[in-house]
Amino acid sequence: MTKLNTWLEKTKPLIAVIVIDDLSHAVPMAKALVAGGIHLLEITLRTEVGLAAIKQIRDQVPEAIVGAGTVCNVKDYQSAIDAGAQFIVSPGLTTDLIEKAKQVESAGQWDGVFLPGVATASEIMVAKQAGFAQLKCFPASAIGGCSILKAWAGPFDSVGFCPTGGISLDNYQSYLSLPNVICIGGSWLTEASLMTTENWPEIELRAKTIQA
Numbered sequence: 017m018t019k020l021n022t023w024l025e026k027t028k029p030l031i032a033v034i035v036i037d038d039l040s041h042a043v044p045m046a047k048a049l050v051a052g053g054i055h056l057l058e059i060t061l062r063t064e065v066g067l068a069a070i071k072q073i074r075d076q077v078p079e080a081i082v083g084a085g086t087v088c089n090v091k092d093y094q095s096a097i098d099a100g101a102q103f104i105v106s107p108g109l110t111t112d113l114i115e116k117a118k119q120v121e122s123a124g125q126w127d128g129v130f131l132p133g134v135a136t137a138s139e140i141m142v143a144k145q146a147g148f149a150q151l152k153c154f155p156a157s158a159i160g161g162c163s164i165l166k167a168w169a170g171p172f173d174s175v176g177f178c179p180t181g182g183i184s185l186d187n188y189q190s191y192l193s194l195p196n197v198i199c200i201g202g203s204w205l206t207e208a209s210l211m212t213t214e215n216w217p218e219i220e221l222r223a224k225t226i227q228a
């Protein structure tokens with residue numbers, strides 16, 4: 017059993033993809049998601065406060081499992097670890113990131129989960145060769161949605177996917193019904209308008225509506 021599988025036993029199978037512009041939103045947003053049964057929180061490093069948000073949530077919301085998203089290079093990978101990220105998600109996979117992941121693991125510097133992104137069969141083959149069996153499928157809906165995941169189930173039957181990109185309340189259950197989908201990722205629970213208006217009750221409600 018992988019560490020991600022262990023986490024998934026304690027949370028609904030959805031990684032909330034979160035963009036934080038205002039650091040003061042990090043903790044109340046995280047508390048709302050956790051209250052709604054969503055514990056896997058991917059804080060994207062697309063804003064200046066992303067790393068600080070990871071630190072604050074780690075310190076103040078112990079029930080959350082906090083990760084860093086949009087990690088595209090080795091510098092951000094290390095910064096995410098230093099900020100306390102328990103998992104790291106990247107939209108794609110580079111040789112630099114593979115080397116970095118192996119290096120921090122073999123040095124015993126980090127025992128978190130790296131979820132690299134793939135969008136093609138060749139990328140899956142590279143990821144598998146590098147030892148990754150659980151992968152983000154991105155951008156899921158744009159590259160074929162459930163159809164491509166069904167097609168990959170044949171040649172890549174040992175791979176578990178976390179589709180992300182274009183997933184919503186209307187279609188998430190179709191993805192979760194696929195045997196090779198371990199969880200999904202989505203930003204709709206914390207969409208920008210809810211964050212700017214600090215509508216934590218609505219975020220909690222949206223989390224609560226997710227059926228495992």
Ligand code: 3PG
Pocket residue numbers: 033060085154180181182183201202203204
């Ligand atoms: C991501 O950053 O992983 C995706 O862009 C999230 O996709 P969504 O906004 O369509 O949920």
